[in-house]
Amino acid sequence: MSGxxxxxxRYLYGATIALLTIWVLVPLGLLLINTLSSPExxxxxxxxxxxxxxxxxxxxxxxxxxxxxALFNSIWVAGLTMVLSILIGAPAGYALSRxxxxxxxxxxxxxLLTRAFPLPLLALPMAxxxxxxxxxxxxxxxxxxxTMLALPFAVLITFSLFSGIPIELEExxxxxxxxxxxAFCRVVLPLILPGITASAIFAFVISWNEVFAAAVLxxxxxxxxxxxxxxxxxxxxxxxxxxxxxLVVPALVFIFAVRKYLFAMWGIANR
Amino acid sequence: xxEIRLRNIAKRFGDYQALHSIDLTIADREFMVxxxxxxxxxxxxxxxIAGLESPSEGEVWIGDKRVDDxxxxxxxxxxxxxxYAIFPHLTVFDNIGFGLKMHRLPQKTIRERVHRTxxxxxxxxxxxxxxxxxxGGQRQRVAVxxxxxxxxxVILMDEPLSNLDALLRLEMRxxxxxxxAQSDTTAIYVTHDQIEAMSLADRISVMHRGKIVQSDxxxxxxxxPADRFVAGFIGNPPMNILPAxxxxxxxxxxxxxxxxxxxxxxxxxxxAIRPEDMHLADEGIEGRVQVVEPLGPHLLLTCDVxxxxxRATVDNDHAVxxxxxxxxxxxxxxxxxxxxxxxxxxx
Amino acid sequence: MRPHLLPWLLILPVTVFLGVxxxxxxxxxxxxxFVVDGVFxxxxxxxxxxxxxxxxxxxxxxxxxxAVVPVQLALALLMATLVTKxxxxxxxxxYIWTIPLGISDLAAGIIWLAIFEQSGFLxxxxxxxxxxxxxxxxxxxxxxxxxxxxxxLAEIWRATAIMLVILVAGIGLIPKEYHEAxxxxxxxxxxxxxxxxxxxxxxxxxxxxxxxVILAFEVFAVVVALGGSLFPVLMSETxxxxxxxxxxxxxxxxxxxxxxxxxxxxxxxxxxLRVPKGAQA
Ligand SMILES: Nc1ncnc2c1ncn2[C@@H]1O[C@H](COP(=O)(O)OP(=O)(O)OP(=O)(O)O)[C@@H](O)[C@H]1O
Ligand SMILES: [Mg+2]
Numbered sequence: 001m002s003g004x005x006x007x008x009x010r011y012l013y014g015a016t017i018a019l020l021t022i023w024v025l026v027p028l029g030l031l032l033i034n035t036l037s038s039p040e041x042x043x044x045x046x047x048x049x050x051x052x053x054x055x056x057x058x059x060x061x062x063x064x065x066x067x068x069x070a071l072f073n074s075i076w077v078a079g080l081t082m083v084l085s086i087l088i089g090a091p092a093g094y095a096l097s098r099x100x101x102x103x104x105x106x107x108x109x110x111x112l113l114t115r116a117f118p119l120p121l122l123a124l125p126m127a128x129x130x131x132x133x134x135x136x137x138x139x140x141x142x143x144x145x146x147t148m149l150a151l152p153f154a155v156l157i158t159f160s161l162f163s164g165i166p167i168e169l170e171e172x173x174x175x176x177x178x179x180x181x182x183a184f185c186r187v188v189l190p191l192i193l194p195g196i197t198a199s200a201i202f203a204f205v206i207s208w209n210e211v212f213a214a215a216v217l218x219x220x221x222x223x224x225x226x227x228x229x230x231x232x233x234x235x236x237x238x239x240x241x242x243x244x245x246x247l248v249v250p251a252l253v254f255i256f257a258v259r260k261y262l263f264a265m266w267g268i269a270n271r
Numbered sequence: 272x273x274e275i276r277l278r279n280i281a282k283r284f285g286d287y288q289a290l291h292s293i294d295l296t297i298a299d300r301e302f303m304v305x306x307x308x309x310x311x312x313x314x315x316x317x318x319x320i321a322g323l324e325s326p327s328e329g330e331v332w333i334g335d336k337r338v339d340d341x342x343x344x345x346x347x348x349x350x351x352x353x354x355y356a357i358f359p360h361l362t363v364f365d366n367i368g369f370g371l372k373m374h375r376l377p378q379k380t381i382r383e384r385v386h387r388t389x390x391x392x393x394x395x396x397x398x399x400x401x402x403x404x405x406x407g408g409q410r411q412r413v414a415v416x417x418x419x420x421x422x423x424x425v426i427l428m429d430e431p432l433s434n435l436d437a438l439l440r441l442e443m444r445x446x447x448x449x450x451x452a453q454s455d456t457t458a459i460y461v462t463h464d465q466i467e468a469m470s471l472a473d474r475i476s477v478m479h480r481g482k483i484v485q486s487d488x489x490x491x492x493x494x495x496p497a498d499r500f501v502a503g504f505i506g507n508p509p510m511n512i513l514p515a516x517x518x519x520x521x522x523x524x525x526x527x528x529x530x531x532x533x534x535x536x537x538x539x540x541x542x543a544i545r546p547e548d549m550h551l552a553d554e555g556i557e558g559r560v561q562v563v564e565p566l567g568p569h570l571l572l573t574c575d576v577x578x579x580x581x582r583a584t585v586d587n588d589h590a591v592x593x594x595x596x597x598x599x600x601x602x603x604x605x606x607x608x609x610x611x612x613x614x615x616x617x618x
Numbered sequence: 619m620r621p622h623l624l625p626w627l628l629i630l631p632v633t634v635f636l637g638v639x640x641x642x643x644x645x646x647x648x649x650x651x652f653v654v655d656g657v658f659x660x661x662x663x664x665x666x667x668x669x670x671x672x673x674x675x676x677x678x679x680x681x682x683x684x685a686v687v688p689v690q691l692a693l694a695l696l697m698a699t700l701v702t703k704x705x706x707x708x709x710x711x712x713y714i715w716t717i718p719l720g721i722s723d724l725a726a727g728i729i730w731l732a733i734f735e736q737s738g739f740l741x742x743x744x745x746x747x748x749x750x751x752x753x754x755x756x757x758x759x760x761x762x763x764x765x766x767x768x769x770x771l772a773e774i775w776r777a778t779a780i781m782l783v784i785l786v787a788g789i790g791l792i793p794k795e796y797h798e799a800x801x802x803x804x805x806x807x808x809x810x811x812x813x814x815x816x817x818x819x820x821x822x823x824x825x826x827x828x829x830x831v832i833l834a835f836e837v838f839a840v841v842v843a844l845g846g847s848l849f850p851v852l853m854s855e856t857x858x859x860x861x862x863x864x865x866x867x868x869x870x871x872x873x874x875x876x877x878x879x880x881x882x883x884x885x886x887x888x889x890x891l892r893v894p895k896g897a898q899a
Contacts, residue, residue, distance in 0.1 A: 013700070013703075016696075016700060017700055017701075017704070017711060020693075020696075020697060020700075020715065021711060021714050021715070023775070024714055024715055024717060024718060024775070025714060027729045027730060027732075027733065027775060028717070028729065030729070030732050030733060030739050031728070031729045031732055034732050043737060044737065045736075045737040045741070045742065045745075045753055046737075046741070046742035046745050046746060046753075047737065047738065047739050047742035049739070049742075087631075088631040088632055088635055089632060091628040091629070091631060091632075092628055092629045092631070092632040094628060095624070095625040095626075095628035095629050096629075098625075099624070099625035101622065101625040101626065104625075107629055107632075107633070110633075110636060111632070111636070114636065114640055115828070115829060115832070116828060116832060116880065116881060116884040117640075117644075117832070117877060117880065117881075118832055118835060118836045118853075118876055118877060118880055119640075120836060121647065121836075121856070121873040121876060121877065122639070122640065122643040122644065122647065123643075124643075124647060124650075124856070124860060124866065124869055124870060124873055125643040125646030125647050125650060125870070126639070126643050127860075127866075128646075128866070129642075129643070129646065144639060145639065147635070147639070148635070148636075148639040148640060151632065151635060151636070155632060166354070166356065168352050168354055168356035169356050169358060169359075171321075171323050171343070171350075171352070171356065172350070172352055172356035172358070172417075173358075173369070173373075174322075174323070174342065174343040174344055175321055175323075175343045175344070175348060175349055175350040175370075176344070176349065176369050176370030176373055176417070176421065177344045177370050177373030177374050178344060178373055179342070179344065180342075180624075182373070187358055187360075190360045191359065191360055205720050208722070209720070209721070209722030209723070209724075209725075210722070211722060211723060211724050211838060211839040212836070212838050212839070212853065212857070215857065216857070216860060225722060225724050225839070228724060228728075229724060229839060229842060229843075232842060232843060232846070233846060237731075237735065237737075240728050240731065240843075241728060241732060243728065244724075244725045244728030244729055244732075247721075247722055247724065247725040247728075248721055248725050248729075250720070251717065251719075251720030251721045251722075251725075252717060252720070254720045255713065255716050255717050255719060255720045256713065259709070259712070259713050259716065262716060262719075262783050262787075263783060263786055263787040263790060
């Protein structure tokens with residue numbers, strides 16, 4: 001290859017990366033501009049491509065009837081989902097990584113299989129079942145369904161995390177006087193904690209972002225997504241954009257917090 | 272008092288039989304080395320003794336207790352793992368002190384013992400580092416220190432020196448032998464390095480394909496290999512083996528020579544002699560020299576004797592050239608005989 | 619406790635949970651869809667299918683998936699190969715490219731609404747560039763193409779990241795030596811990509827495609843945010859049956875249609891991208 005061509009391909013390479021980065025960032029930037037502008041500016045035309053740094057839209061959002069409740073509902077449901085999916089999923093991930101037992105493959109397949117289903121649809125029958133159980137339109141009920149959405153990920157991610165910790169570390173602890181549980185707490189847990197945190201955050205965001213099941217299962221106790229969806233055709237633009245912004249912020253933090261684990265999580269989990 | 276008795280131990284992994292009826296008694300305070308080629312089942316046997324693997328059949332006794340159903344922590348053992356298993360989230364100090372802490376020893380004792388063993392293993396300057404910050408050889412020494420610090424009844428070591436450079440290895444070997452000789456600890460040491468085995472062991476058990484083929488003191492093992500495998504495995508270069516045909520009356524024809532041998536009724540047996548148990552003479556086994564390798568004090572000759580390869584080490588003051596015909600006189604008391612059907616030694 | 623009971627005990631919670639919240643509702647949906655007045659019947663399906671909106675929703679859903687998924691696959695592969703070659707700034711670029719992974723479809727719809735609504739940024743730009751005087755209504759039933767484009771762009775923008783992450787992870791698992799070996803034997807970068815990376819990436823491609831295609835059939839909030847009722851898809855029909863028509867039998871029937879399509883596509887993908895036995899990396 002000649003020097004010119006090499007240089008040209010270097011430029012092409014850099015330009016492609018820059019272009020793709022812009023493609024991801026620009027829509028976010030535009031949302032930010034709208035959020036940080038006054039309601040008047042948001043509805044005005046033509047738009048300025050620079051924010052006014054006016055908190056009017058956000059203030060309107062916070063003052064909108066039911067919005068703050070919805071925000072807290074979202075946080076509670078996502079928190080519940082996070083805790084439940086790790087508490088239920090992590091033991092299974094540990095079992096898959098450490099033991100050979102009859103039915104292991106079947107179990108793994110069952111978990112994998114759930115990913116081949118549009119799970120939010122299963123909220124439809126749950127709506128009726130929940131009425132019978134008396135947990136319809138509750139944070140708890142929605143949390144259970146969201147846990148179902150997050151659980152396959154929790155199992156597979158913790159499975160790959162545990163598999164990354166050599167079993168010899170545990171065995172060494174056993175020979176040095178630990179019980180099975182003791183070795184888990186003193187050796188496995190400290191090593192796995194960051195990864196577990198990452199998968200917990202992942203579960204949090206799955207719930208935080210979920211729209212369909214939330215809209216189906218809650219009526220009075222709407223989550224933020226369900227509330228925004230319900231009011232989509234009636235609410236003013238500035239409310240939508242402020243709401244969208246509030247939905248996005250945790251995402252930025254989330255991806256930043258778990259960026260180290262995102263790839264490790266998927267590397268082994270897709271086997 | 273920690274005598275270890277293995278009774279009829281077998282281990283299967285699915286269809287694969289990794290260990291076949293192992294019977295072995297290791298005396299209290301003995302230094303036993305398990306020697307064998309890669310994949311012969313050494314680690315598996317060690318793990319069964321440690322309680323990390325349960326045998327498919329058989330019994331494990333430590334002292335006067337049957338320990339098959341006891342978890343590792345109740346067996347009074349400690350172990351050096353083949354891949355070290357240093358806890359990455361703890362410093363070297365905390366790694367070495369881990370077991371002591373688990374046994375709730377007072378802080379002061381822990382500190383003393385950690386420093387003592389660290390010094391012994393030449394790692395006292397590393398105590399504050401994490402395992403990610405030390406080399407493979409240093410990690411290995413931490414693993415040994417961690418096991419020694421426990422002052423256990425039984426210490427199990429899986430190739431604990433395999434990653435050290437030659438010099439350090441020599442030094443650690445002596446250190447380890449000294450420490451264990453002074454203690455009351457029974458040691459089982461896995462290696463595939465026969466020099467290491469010879470230099471450390473009170474007794475060596477040679478393993479082959481999941482069986483123990485011979486357990487003996489190093490010298491005895493070298494002199495009297497119980498079968499052809501041991502004869503070929505122990506000693507470098509290995510024992511020479513030549514076919515022998517009967518002439519009757521306990522005499523056997525080996526190449527061009529006749530030897531006094533066992534009085535057995537067989538068509539063919541095998542004659543074996545170590546390369547260093549011969550000297551050049553005017554008459555003896557006739558061989559055509561093919562390769563001459565000067566090894567410092569000796570010359571290693573590779574010859575052709577009646578179509579079989581044959582090695583001999585001779586003094587370096589002989590002038591030997593490839594193509595020469597030479598005669599090798601074996602020391603009569605060093606000759607061994609094997610039955611090619613069973614591979615076992617003939618008395 | 620006997621050690622061999624432990625693994626069973628550990629997977630028990632998940633098994634129970636899957637039984638109660640996956641298998642049971644699955645059976646219940648089927649029952650709702652297939653039972654009319656206590657007897658087995660295809661009535662719900664017939665009724666749903668005969669509604670004038672159903673074929674449109676079905677067509678929209680499939681077309682959208684067909685338009686979006688291949689673009690995402692190509693884009694994700696491009697991004698993944700670009701980023702694996704990067705040395706400086708790799709982490710930053712990867713972080714930015716994976717941001718949409720955490721963004722909900724509702725938020726993505728709202729974000730693209732900021733661009734496509736009448737007083738939005740696209741119109742502002744067109745006017746600023748002198749390509750128009752007054753802002754035109756971009757998202758209306760008179761311009762179905764524009765609605766489709768907006769939805770497709772929002773979907774591509776949002777959901778390429780999940781494929782990217784899976785593919786980057788998959789590429790990370792391919793030992794460098796294969797590439798080095800291939801280039802020693804004279805393969806050009808393009809040939810290496812085609813003959814080494816792609817075949818070895820098959821398990822990851824499988825996962826990425828299955829996951830992505832299923833999500834594509836679940837598309838809902840983006841569509842509602844951008845198109846409202848202009849662009850019916852299967853999922854929004856399900857929602858409409860449940861809440862506007864208060865017909866949970868009909869909702870269940872459409873749900874089963876979505877399930878059926880998802881499973882069918884999953885099987886096809888698994889079949890096309892199957893890894894021959896013994897050829898796993
Ligand atoms: N968990 C297992 N499942 C199946 N086979 C196993 C398992 N562990 C060991 N094996 C097999 O048992 C045999 C003995 O293994 P082992 O680890 O004891 O060998 P080793 O003598 O320690 O070898 P090396 O010197 O290479 O460490 C090997 O063939 C190995 O493949
Ligand atoms: Mg081994």
